Each structure stands twice: as structure tokens, then as C-alpha cells.
Amino acid sequence: MVRLSKGPYFIVLxxxxxxxxxxxxxTYALTPSSACVYTLAEQNAAPADVLFVGTxxxxxxxxxxxxxxxxxxxxxxQVTVERISLSTSxxxxxxxxxxxxxxxxxxxxxxxxxxxxxxxxxxxxxxDMPVNPPRNVAFAPLDELxxxxxxxxxxxxxxxxxxxLEAGYMxxxxxxxxxxxxxxxxxxxxxxxxxxxxxxxxxGAEMHRHMNPTRLYNTIDDQVTFQPETEAGKKTRxxxxxxxxxxxxxxPLSPVRRFENQQMKAMIDQMEKGGSKxxxxxxxxxxxxEIAPEVLNEIKxxxxxxxxxxxxSLFAGEDGDKLAVSFVDTHHVNHYGALxxxxxxxxxxxxxxx
Amino acid sequence: MAPLQHLILILVAWLLCQALPRRDSVHVLxxxxxxxxxxxxxxxxxxxxxxxxxAALMVVFFSALPRKSNWRQYGAYLLxxxxxxxxxxxxxxxxxxxxxxxxxxxxxxxxxAKQLLSARKAHERSDLYWIFAAGFYLxxxxxxxxxxxxxxxxQYEKGAPEEVVLRDYRMLLLGLVLAMIVAVxxxxxxxxxxxxxxxxxxxxxxxxxxxxxxxxxxxxAEHSSRFFGYxxxxxxxxxxxxxxxxxxxxxxxxxxxxxVLQYIFLPLNLRGLSPKVATTxxxxxxxxxxxxxxxxxxxxxxxxxxxxxxxxxxKGRAQQVLMPxxxxxxxxxxxxxxxxxxxx
Numbered sequence: 187m188v189r190l191s192k193g194p195y196f197i198v199l200x201x202x203x204x205x206x207x208x209x210x211x212x213t214y215a216l217t218p219s220s221a222c223v224y225t226l227a228e229q230n231a232a233p234a235d236v237l238f239v240g241t242x243x244x245x246x247x248x249x250x251x252x253x254x255x256x257x258x259x260x261x262x263x264q265v266t267v268e269r270i271s272l273s274t275s276x277x278x279x280x281x282x283x284x285x286x287x288x289x290x291x292x293x294x295x296x297x298x299x300x301x302x303x304x305x306x307x308x309x310x311x312x313x314d315m316p317v318n319p320p321r322n323v324a325f326a327p328l329d330e331l332x333x334x335x336x337x338x339x340x341x342x343x344x345x346x347x348x349x350x351l352e353a354g355y356m357x358x359x360x361x362x363x364x365x366x367x368x369x370x371x372x373x374x375x376x377x378x379x380x381x382x383x384x385x386x387x388x389x390g391a392e393m394h395r396h397m398n399p400t401r402l403y404n405t406i407d408d409q410v411t412f413q414p415e416t417e418a419g420k421k422t423r424x425x426x427x428x429x430x431x432x433x434x435x436x437x438p439l440s441p442v443r444r445f446e447n448q449q450m451k452a453m454i455d456q457m458e459k460g461g462s463k464x465x466x467x468x469x470x471x472x473x474x475x476e477i478a479p480e481v482l483n484e485i486k487x488x489x490x491x492x493x494x495x496x497x498x499s500l501f502a503g504e505d506g507d508k509l510a511v512s513f514v515d516t517h518h519v520n521h522y523g524a525l526x527x528x529x530x531x532x533x534x535x536x537x538x539x540x
Numbered sequence: 541m542a543p544l545q546h547l548i549l550i551l552v553a554w555l556l557c558q559a560l561p562r563r564d565s566v567h568v569l570x571x572x573x574x575x576x577x578x579x580x581x582x583x584x585x586x587x588x589x590x591x592x593x594x595a596a597l598m599v600v601f602f603s604a605l606p607r608k609s610n611w612r613q614y615g616a617y618l619l620x621x622x623x624x625x626x627x628x629x630x631x632x633x634x635x636x637x638x639x640x641x642x643x644x645x646x647x648x649x650x651x652x653a654k655q656l657l658s659a660r661k662a663h664e665r666s667d668l669y670w671i672f673a674a675g676f677y678l679x680x681x682x683x684x685x686x687x688x689x690x691x692x693x694x695q696y697e698k699g700a701p702e703e704v705v706l707r708d709y710r711m712l713l714l715g716l717v718l719a720m721i722v723a724v725x726x727x728x729x730x731x732x733x734x735x736x737x738x739x740x741x742x743x744x745x746x747x748x749x750x751x752x753x754x755x756x757x758x759x760x761a762e763h764s765s766r767f768f769g770y771x772x773x774x775x776x777x778x779x780x781x782x783x784x785x786x787x788x789x790x791x792x793x794x795x796x797x798x799x800v801l802q803y804i805f806l807p808l809n810l811r812g813l814s815p816k817v818a819t820t821x822x823x824x825x826x827x828x829x830x831x832x833x834x835x836x837x838x839x840x841x842x843x844x845x846x847x848x849x850x851x852x853x854x855k856g857r858a859q860q861v862l863m864p865x866x867x868x869x870x871x872x873x874x875x876x877x878x879x880x881x882x883x884x
Contacts, residue, residue, distance in 0.1 A: 191704045194554045194767050197712075201548065345634040351583050353636040359579045360545075367544045371720070515735075 205366055208373030223270050224325050227287040233294045234268035236535050237287070237462075239280055240300025243469040245271030246518040247527040248298075249406050253535065256528075261536045268294075272321065277302050277446040277453075278334050279319045282326035284453050293460025296538050298467045298495070298531065299453065301485065302446065317354050317445075323364045331361055337452065338445045410525045412508040419511075447488055454492055465538060468496035469527070472513040475501040497530040541580050541640060541682050543719040543760055547712075549576050550679055550764045557768060563699050565768035566673060566692055573641075573676030581638035583629075588645045591622045592675040595653035596668040602657055612657055614807070619650045627832035643829060644684040647799060648674040652689035654803065667693070679765040683757040685775045685795035695770050708763040715763065719756025723749050743876035750875065751779075754793075773798070783854060783864040785846040788871065800826045820844030827878070834883035842874045 238248050250267040257263045270287070272279050287294075316323075317338045318331050326334075335355055349355065356364070454464045466489060468477060476498055485494055500509055505526075512523035519527060541549075553572040557565040577585030598616055605612045623646050630636045652671045656663045667690075674689030730745035758775035765772045773795040782788035789797040800822045808818035820841065827840020846867075854860045878884060 191767075193704060193709055194551055197547075198551050198555065201551070347633060347635065349635075351635075351637055353638045357579050363545045363548060363579075364542070366548065367542055370544060 201370055204370045204373040208369035208371075208376070211373070211376055220272065220321050220324070223272055223283055224286065226268065226270065227283050228290045231291060233287070233292040234266040235294060235539075236265060236267045236296045236298070237294040238267070238269040238271070238298045238300075238467075238531070239284065240269075240271050240298075240467065240469065241302060242271060242273040243471075243517050243519075244269065244298075244300045244467070245273075246514075247469055247524050248531060249524055249528045252406050252525075252528045253532045256532045257535060260532070263536065263539070265535065265539070267535070274319070276319050277449040278317060278338070279321050281334055281449055281453060282322055282330050284456060285330065288456060288460045293457055293462040295462065296535065297457050297462045297464045298534075299450070299457075299464055300467050300469055301494075302450075316356060318356065318361075320364075320368070323356075323361060324368050328358060328361060331356075332358070334449070337448065406521055406525050406528065408525070410521045412512065412522050413520075415511050451489070454489070463538065464492055465534070466492050466494040467531075468494060468498075470496070470498065470501075472516045473510060475506065475510055495534050497527055500526055500530055541576065543716060543757055546576075546682055546757075547716070547760055547764065550760075550767075553678060554767050562769050563696050566677075566696055566770060569678045569765075569768060569770075570673045570676040573678040573681050576678060576681060577641060577676070581640035583633070583637040584640045584642050587622065587625050587642055588649070588675045589672075591619060591646050592649050592672045594622070595619055595649045595671045599653050599656045599663065599668060599671070603663065616650060616654045616657055619646065619653060622646050623829060624832070641681045644680065644682075644686055645675045647686045647796075647829075648677070648680070648689065651686065651799065651803070655688050655690050677765075679761040680772060683754060683761065685758060685761065685773045686799050687773050687795060691773075692770060704766050708766045711759050712763040715756045715759030717756070718752045719760065723752035723756060726752055739880060740876070743872055743880075746880065747872045747875050750879070782867065783860075784852065785843070785850045785867060786852055788867060789843075789847060796826065796829075816848035819848040823847065830878070833878070835878040835881050838883065839874045839878035842870065846870060 236253075238244055238250070240248075248269055248271075250269045253267045254265060257265045257267075270280070270283060272283075317335050318326070322331055322334065335350075338349075338355075350357075457464050466485065468485075470477075477496060482494070500506060509523060509526050512520050512526070514520045549572060550569075553565075553568050557568050560568065574585060574589075577588065595616070598619070602609075602612045602615045623643060625632075626639050626642050629639065649671055652674045656667055656671075670689030670693045672689075673692055674687070677692065680687070726745050726749035730742040730749055733742035733745055755776045762772045762774060775793055775795050777791045777794060779788060779791040782791050804825050805818050805822035808821050809815055813821065821844070823844030824837060824840040827836040827838070827843070830836045830839070850863070850867075851859065854863050
């Protein structure tokens with residue numbers, strides 16, 4: 187009979203087996219969309235001609251399949267388009283993905299890089315916000331995590347203390363423990379996900395459908411029409427509008443986490459060295475019909491050699507009124523909004539590739 | 541430190557302890573507590589070490605004074621000023637740092653020093669070790685419970701620790717499920733409710749998230765400590781059964797409530813404050829111990845007033861029905877106000 191005091195041996199064994207199982211089935215504690223982004227970046231294929239990189243705003247607003255079809259039909263161009271989008275506003279989460287993409291597949295000809303918003307900056311000032319978000323810890327090797335931390339300056343305090351003591355930095359053992367924990371949690375989730383018929387990894391077409399909560403991608407066509415607002419929708423929109431006004435757009439001189447600007451520059455450098463032409467893209471939120479001149483100036487100051495495009499011209503006139511309310515929430519457009527944004531970017535691709 | 545990472549560190553310590561006499565595992569656990577702080581929050585580790593050193597020096601110097609002297613009786617309370625580091629460290633260091641464990645460790649260190657100074661029998665120099673052991677005890681590092689290092693010493697000297705029982709494994713598993721699954725689920729429900737309705741409507745889910753995370757981590761601490769033969773005080777005793785504020789604080793965060801009553805309420809009461817005022821004062825301290833904010837001041841004031849002025853026994857049908865409802869509305873409401881209200 188096993189003595190209960192020796193029971194911790196079995197806990198150690200169970201956790202070790204779970205860790206191995208999690209690593210073996212290549213499942214992830216995080217949402218499958220995170221795994222899809224890395225699978226897309228690491229696949230054995232030539233780079234896309236055009237790559238869109240951004241947050242869920244870009245994920246909802248840009249339909250790669252639609253753009254490929256429209257480029258072929260309207261402009262007579264056979265162009266491959268891909269999109270990498272990860273939710274939440276954090277530039278560091280794109281660093282390892284872009285590095286992987288360029289190293290594994292090569293640099294795309296043209297990259298649209300979204301200017302990330304400081305989502306609810308008053309909340310993101312949290313002292314223990316990690317430099318490397320959980321996605322990086324899960325997918326990036328230790329050396330990349332350390333590189334990002336070493337480059338990072340958090341709140342730009344003029345302090346004589348080592349920055350490695352600052353909240354948000356992780357020590358190597360803490361990173362390793364976090365990785366082990368994620369693998370164990372993934373293994374625990376795996377049977378439940380299989381049982382519920384959910385995606386446990388990322389294969390085939392799933393790669394292109396990440397960040398796809400409304401089954402929007404590669405589904406829109408020119409037949410999508412504007413749906414007038416319902417009273418309930420209008421109420422929600424107006425309520426959300428108050429929240430929108432509380433947000434600060436990503437501004438190069440923002441007091442919150444300035445180091446993310448430096449991360450953007452590092453990404454741009456990496457892609458340009460690979461031969462990409464990088465274009466910054468500014469995607470509006472609900473009711474946001476123009477960009478303040480001072481914000482444009484700040485962007486220009488921070489990224490003087492990188493062009494900026496934004497679909498604000500679409501908001502002029504009656505069509506603009508329709509587009510301004512074609513959002514499912516504060517940040518994300520609906521089918522009609524996605525159609526307008528995708529058309530806009532299709533035209534930009536054609537112009538940039540000429 | 542996430543619950544599973546905490547458990548992994550405890551299990552690594554347990555594996556190392558297999559080569560040692562079982563009661564000596566307390567030394568390994570304290571050493572591993574230091575290692576954990578070095579890994580996750582080195583500045584917090586330094587603050588805890590300095591607080592323990594400060595406590596040891598206080599015990600050495602104050603114990604030379606007459607037993608009735610104010611310094612000997614109340615000097616150790618100066619240690620609680622170190623709790624301000626949690627709220628003001630960014631001003632002193634000019635940058636935010638991880639503050640893991642400081643609030644709980646400082647209280648444990650204080651309790652040990654206070655007990656050493658109050659003991660009738662003169663302490664030995666070796667007793668100072670238990671100040672550090674209490675400060676760095678790995679299972680209790682993340683979320684308590686709070687206890688005196690002399691409790692560890694008593695168990696150490698008693699030797700022959702009890703065997704682990706099946707219930708410990710069940711409770712450990714329950715702790716993991718609560719902290720890793722249920723708390724996350726409640727957090728998701730809170731976010732969804734906030735998005736669809738309002739943050740206020742999500743208050744019960746925020747409260748349940750906090751409760752599950754706290755209870756789960758407490759269970760991990762209490763029952764993983766039993767692997768090493770050391771028993772820790774219980775933090776939660778079916779708080780959902782509470783029907784009055786007095787009963788609530790006998791069931792909710794028991795170790796901290798006991799600390800507040802013994803070390804804040806009693807001295808205030810003995811110094812002449814009425815029990816009602818002393819109770820309110822003690823709970824205001826408890827609120828500010830959570831966070832130095834107006835929100836938590838009001839949280840402490842609210843709980844203190846409830847405890848001071850609510851009936852100890854429920855008489856009549858109306859009281860029996862209304863009091864539990866009022867209690868839980870107040871508990872959830874004050875928690876929401878302190879954490880998410882305008883003065884959070």
C-alpha cells in the first residue's frame with residue numbers, strides 16, 4: 187500500500203507527464219488564434235507579397251481573401267495577401283512573430299503595420315504589466331524573450347537602480363516556470379477541447395482564419411450592404427462612444443510605455459533589412475472620423491521615414507456616415523466596415539506595388 | 541506567482557527535503573521562499589529580509605527593557621510601517637517593483653517579534669531565527685495565511701509531524717481547481733457582464749473571482765505545508781454559511797481577522813477605547829492593510845461598523861431573513877467599491 191506521505195511523488199510525476207503530453211500534442215494554453223499566428227509565420231512557404239500586421243482592429247477590418255480576389259479582378263494582379271493579428275494592444279507581442287516570419291519564410295514585399303493603440307492607458311499603467319506578454323512566453327525562445335526585455339525601458343523613470351528590478355521584467359527561472367506551467371495547463375485543457383470539438387492546434391485554412399470571432403474572413407464580398415442601425419445598436423454605440431473618448435490613441439510621445447515605440451522601430455528595421463517596404467496603418471475606432479494633426483505630427487516625428495496610411499478619407503460625405511456606425515463595438519467594424527476598409531487597402535496595395 | 545508555479549516550487553523543495561529529517565524541512569521551505577522572491581520579486585525579498593532584521597534587532601533591544609515599558613509593549617508596531625513600502629515604493633525607488641508577499645510576510649514577522657517580546661519566559665538568541673522563517677515560509681508566501689514564527693517553532697520542537705491524509709490531497713486539488721479554473725471562469729463572466737450590462741452588474745462575479753482565487757491559493761498553502769509536516773491556520777471556513785458580520789469574520793480570512801482582533805482591537809480596547817470604536821479602528825487598519833486608498837478606508841470602516849453595531853444573535857423571523865441578505869449585499873458591495881469604485 188502506498189503511504190500517503192509519499193503522495194507528492196505522484197503529484198510530481200503527474201505534472202511531469204502533463205508537461206510532456208502538452209509538449210507532444212503541441213497544444214497551447216492560450217487561444218488557438220495565437221498558435222495560428224505562429225504556425226502561419228513558421229510554415230514552409232514563400233512569403234506573402236503583402237502582409238498585414240496588427241491587433242484585432244486589423245483582424246476584423248482587413249479580409250485578405252477578399253483583397254486577393256479584388257486585386258486579381260480589378261487590377262489584374264496575382265498578389266498573395268496574408269494577415270497576422272493578435273488581440274490586445276502590445277507591440278512586443280509582434281516582435282517574435284515577425285522575426286519568425288522573416289527568418290522562416292523571408293520578407294514580404296509590402297507590410298502594413300498597424301499603429302497599436304494604448305487601450306485604456308489608465309489601466310495599462312499597472313505596475314506589474316509584463317514586458318513579454320503571455321504569448322511571447324509561450325511561443326518565443328528564451329533568448330528572444332531576454333532580448334526584448336533588454337531592449338525595453340518600461341516607464342522611463344530616471345533611476346539608478348537596475349531596470350531588471352522593475353516590475354514587468356521576468357527572471358530566466360520565472361520565464362521557465364511560466365513556460366512549464368503553460369504546457370501543463372494546455373495539456374489539462376486538451377481533452378476538454380477535443381471533447382467539445384474545439385480547435386486544439388492550427389492547421390490548414392485555420393491559419394488564415396485566426397482572430398475570426400464572427401467568421402468574417404475570406405467571406406465578405408461586394409454584395410455586403412449597409413444595415414441601418416437599430417435603436418438598441420444606437421444606444422450601445424452612444425454608450426461606447428463615451429468609452430472611446432477616454433482612450434488615447436497610440437502616440438509616439440505617449441507617457442505610457444514609450445518603449446513600445448522602440449519595439450515598433452526594431453520591427454520596421456528587421457522587415458526593411460529583409461527587403462520589405464513597410465507602411466504604417468492607422469485604423470480608426472467607432473466614431474473616430476479624423477486624426478488630430480498633433481497626433482500625425484508625433485507619428486511623423488517618431489517614424490520619419492515610414493509612410494502612414496489611414497482610411498479617414500472614407501469618412502467624408504454620406505457614405506462616411508454609414509461607415510462611422512458600421513462597428514460591432516468600439517474597436518471593431520462589422521461586415522460593411524470590413525468591406526470598406528478592405529477596399530481601401532486593396533487600392534493602397536495596388537498603388538504601393540506600382 | 542501563479543498557483544501552479546507556486547506548487548511546482550513547493551514540490552521541488554519537497555523533493556530536496558526527502559534527504560533530510562522531516563522536521564528540518566522548515567529550513568528548506570524558508571530558504572526556498574527566499575529563492576522564490578529572488579526569482580519573482582527581488583526587491584520585495586530585500587524588504588522582507590530588512591523587516592525581519594529590523595524585527596530581530598527590536599527583539600534584542602526591547603527585551604532588555606522592563607516588561608511594562610511602552611517600547612517593549614508597543615515598539616514592535618513600528619514594523620507595520622514597513623507595509624507602506626507596498627503603497628509608496630515607487631516614490632522612494634522612482635520605479636514600480638513587484639511587491640509579492642510583503643503584506644503577509646510583514647504581518648508574520650510582526651506577530652513573531654511581538655510574541656517574543658510579550659513572552660513571560662526570556663527568549664533565546666536562536667528564537668530570532670523564527671522571525672526569518674515566518675517571513676520567508678514558502679507555502680504562505682503568496683497569499684498567507686498569517687501566523688507567528690513561534691507556531692512553526694512549536695511544531696518543529698514537537699517533532700514527529702502528523703502524516704499527510706487523503707483530505708490534504710483533495711483540498712490541494714480543490715485549491716488548484718478554484719484558483720486556476722473557477723476564478724478564471726468568474727473573471728470571464730465578470731468581463732462579459734461588464735460588456736453587456738455594466739461593471740456594477742458584474743460585482744457578484746468580481747467578488748466570486750476574488751474569493752475563488754484567494755480561497756484556492758489559501759488551500760494550496762495550507763495543505764501543501766502538510767506535506768512537510770507543518771500545519772498552518774485555516775483562512776476560510778465555509779464563509780457562505782455566515783449570517784451575521786461576526787460570523788462572517790470567523791469564517792472569512794480567519795488568520796488575518798484573528799490578527800486584527802488580537803493585535804489591533806485588543807490593545808485599543810485595553811487602552812480605553814470602547815469595543816465599538818476599537819472594532820471600527822481595527823477594521824480600518826485592515827482596510828488600509830489591503831491598500832492605502834479611500835476605497836479600502838471605506839471598506840474597513842464599513843466592515844468595522846457592521847461588526848460593531850450589528851446584532852450578535854438573530855432574533856425574530858425578519859432578522860433571520862434580512863440580516864444574511866444585508867450582510868452579503870454589503871460584503872459584495874464594499875468589495876466592489878474598494879476594488880472598482882471611484883476611490884479604488
